[in-house]
Amino acid sequence: MTDTQYTELETLIAELVEIETENPPGNEGDCAEFIQSWFADRGIDADLLTDPYPDRPQVGVSVGDGDPTLVLNGHIDVVPAGDLEQWEYDPYGAERVGNSLYGRGSVDMKTGVAIGMLATVEFASAIESGDLSGSVVFQAAIGEETAEPGTKTLLEQGYDGDYGVVLEPTGFKTATSEKGLAWYEISVVGDPSHASRPDQGENAIDGARPVLDALASYDETVRERSADLVGQAYATVTMLEAGTKENVVPERATITVDRRFLPDETVTDIDAEIDELLSDVESAHDISTSWTRTRTYESAAIDPESPLATTFRDHSAALADAPTEPWGVQASTDVRNFINDAQTEAITWGPGDMTQAHTYNEHVDLEDAATGLEILRSAGREILAGEGG
Structure with missing residues (x-):
């Protein structure tokens, strides 16, 4: 040159x-x-x-x-x-x-x-x-x-x-x-109340705990998957948002998951895994959840x-x-x-x-x-x- x-x-x-x-x-x-x-x-x-x-x-x-x-x-x-x-x-x-x-x-x-x-x-x-x-x-x-x-x-x-x-x-x-990338937002629903009467409400953060535990186990499972050129899959919790004021029991907690996936995995399969994970947690802990996939890179x-x-x-x-x-x-x-x-x-x-x-x-x-x-x-x-x- x-x-x-x-x-x-x-x-x-x-x-x-x-x-x-x-x-x-x-x-x-x-x-x-x-x-x-x-x-x-x-x-x-x-x-x-x-x-x-x-x-x-x-x-x-x-x-x-x-x-x-x-x-x-x-x-x-x-x-x-x-x-x-x-x-x-x-x-x-x-x-x-x-x-x-x-x-x-x-x-x-x-x-x-x-x-x-x-x-x-x-x-x-x-x-x-x-x-x-x-x-x-x-x-x-x-x-x-x-x-x-x-x-x-x-x-x-x-x-x-x-x-x-x-x-x-x-x-x-x-x-x-x-690798592919999918971001999921998982919402856990509670019932707000004044923090001086916490038992009157239903704390969404308490409901988020078993979801976080299930996601940690899910991450351990997907880490066992790998591809020769790109390495491991991951499911990483990257954000947790809850609460509106110091003295209010939060009615909603939102968990963000960064899911890195392999060429032989599809977002349809991963959606099904998230569905099954949350269904199992809801049944075991009597909580209400919902999720949305906010961004996808195949x-x-x-x-x-x-x-x-x-x-x-x-x-x-x-x-x-x-x-x-x-x-x-x-x-x-x-x-x-x-x-x-x-x-x-x-x-x-x-x-x-x-x-x-x-x-x-x-x-x-x-x-x-x-x-x-x-x-x-x-x-x-x-x-x-x-x-x-």
Whole structure:
């Protein structure tokens, strides 16, 4: 990579980080318009799409009509910066310190978006000149952080292809499998009374205790389930909310459960497990409960030896000494939309340290970013030339 190309990459990452795109509430619009304009300045048509939300546009780019088609995907929303006093650097200042660039979204995942944009321009030029026979699609999606259908909608609207690369920070490891995530809110109903007369009411917190015990046993059970690439399943209680005032016996307690599940588990099966668990607790303890699943990221998997995965593992090993063995992501990404919804062979792959995601003083190593662009260019060219795998 030349000095000019390195500077262009650093500048683009910084420009993307400087645009605040927190979700919630969903402030992606300015960033989507920037990306559209950036492509226009380079002679490439980029569409602003107002589905699924008119006030939160996302971007789709499509170049070429040959086979195969490679889709590069990145989400432009970021989690809120949180307590600004905990940041040593302005979360939207894109400050460079040594080889690191600091800011919310620098790792998750505006560096991935930046290398996808730059690679798309290079591939577009090669496709239009006839040097590459395939086609390239770029997606800048909204709503990934809150399981909204940004990527799903882009795929449905024709920004799809034969292969997909979700450019999340994996440290150049090629993920062919990922866990699913389901959040459950379980409510335990009581009967309020003044705390000076506690026996007059029915304390929902007392009712929550056997539910918590049952959930602890359930977690022990699901931890016995595992998959080779993504490890154990979990059922973790993450929140307990109850009460309205210090001297009021609470009428409701709400328990939140984070359920991480494996590619061979389905949310339908897990719903049934939660139903059975609560039914047993209600019968044994004479309490009333209800539940709702508030968010779902489906699990997903492809053949670890797929042509796409093999190509990216080989190029990552050659250029970044990345591991060559199959690997899976324990978090959840929009790769599920490619695999489950569009039946597209897809991987999760990109530069950056995933442990930096959602942290204070989030930062990306710019040398890693440059290496990531080099790998994406070389692996992408092999795929687009019809040579992948």
